[in-house]
Amino acid sequence: MTTIAVVGIGQWGKNLIRCFDECTTIKYCCHTGSSQNADWMSERFPEITLTESYERILRDETVDAVVVATPVSTHATLVRRALQANKHVFVEKPLTNSAAEARSLVELAANRDLSLFTGYVFLYAPAMQRFFEELQTDPPTHIRATWQKFGSFAAPIEYSLACHDIAIGAFLYGETFTEATVTERVGIISDADILGVKYETESKDQLTASYDRTARSKQKSVIVVTESGKRYEFVNDRLYELHQETYRDLTPESVREPLSAECHAFVKWIEGGPTPPTSGAFGADVNDVLELL
Numbered sequence: 680m681t682t683i684a685v686v687g688i689g690q691w692g693k694n695l696i697r698c699f700d701e702c703t704t705i706k707y708c709c710h711t712g713s714s715q716n717a718d719w720m721s722e723r724f725p726e727i728t729l730t731e732s733y734e735r736i737l738r739d740e741t742v743d744a745v746v747v748a749t750p751v752s753t754h755a756t757l758v759r760r761a762l763q764a765n766k767h768v769f770v771e772k773p774l775t776n777s778a779a780e781a782r783s784l785v786e787l788a789a790n791r792d793l794s795l796f797t798g799y800v801f802l803y804a805p806a807m808q809r810f811f812e813e814l815q816t817d818p819p820t821h822i823r824a825t826w827q828k829f830g831s832f833a834a835p836i837e838y839s840l841a842c843h844d845i846a847i848g849a850f851l852y853g854e855t856f857t858e859a860t861v862t863e864r865v866g867i868i869s870d871a872d873i874l875g876v877k878y879e880t881e882s883k884d885q886l887t888a889s890y891d892r893t894a895r896s897k898q899k900s901v902i903v904v905t906e907s908g909k910r911y912e913f914v915n916d917r918l919y920e921l922h923q924e925t926y927r928d929l930t931p932e933s934v935r936e937p938l939s940a941e942c943h944a945f946v947k948w949i950e951g952g953p954t955p956p957t958s959g960a961f962g963a964d965v966n967d968v969l970e971l972l
Contacts, residue, residue, distance in 0.1 A: 692748035737764035774962035781963040797962030806918035827894035848886040859971035
């Protein structure tokens with residue numbers, strides 16, 4: 680069985696630990712932050728070694744892969760060191776905060792025949808997978824995305840929210856975006872908390888997106904109109920199709936949450952399975968678009 684180490688046990692790191700624990704062996708968690716998080720680990724996963732030494736993890740030849748769940752500003756250094764130590768890497772979105780650095784990491788992973796995976800969790804929702812299947816025979820002609828929530832003000836809105844829709848749009852169109860135009864940018868709590876963007880592919884397919892992380896309500900919606908005139912909506916991890924003036928729910932029944940499916944996909948890839956949709960190259964494509972904003 681694949682053996683991994685998780686770096687970072689903040690809110691999302693805890694979720695990753697829970698999901699990876701279902702499908703593989705976690706030997707270490709590297710942590711230099713809150714003592715409360717360390718206590719959480721000791722109480723729930725006493726069998727996992729808690730360490731402050733990243734070097735210890737990199738030197739351990741029994742560790743096959745490293746999962747990076749730290750602030751994006753640290754991604755490039757942590758991922759590069761792991762790849763140089765011949766470890767496969769799962770890194771939370773976005774891959775880095777630099778398009779050039781992202782491409783460099785993809786090249787390094789390829790040269791060492793290592794798997795580099797970017798954590799865009801929405802693409803592993805059963806409803807999103809069904810969405811993709813529906814569009815294979817009836818391609819989208821327009822995508823509109825909206826996201827309302829409150830919080831996550833520490834990271835730039837481009838890194839916390841916009842990168843997800845860039846990934847979703849590229850996944851559904853089967854083509855990355857080559858242009859991005861900011862139509863609205865408003866700062867309230869941080870420099871930018873309301874953002875509007877229009878993305879366009881080389882084929883002139885468009886995605887319009889709006890984000891508000893100061894909203895009282897929480898909802899994520901992706902609306903697609905197809906060549907045949909069908910209307911689909913992916914909303915809060917469910918998929919609906921407008922059919923004869925009513926909506927039908929196309930969401931597949933699944934016992935596996937999207938994050939769990941994502942973690943399983945990474946482990947399967949390491950163990951010889953198919954290349955997942957969010958490989959490092961895909962993550963670098965998203966970084967290229969982020970740099971346009």
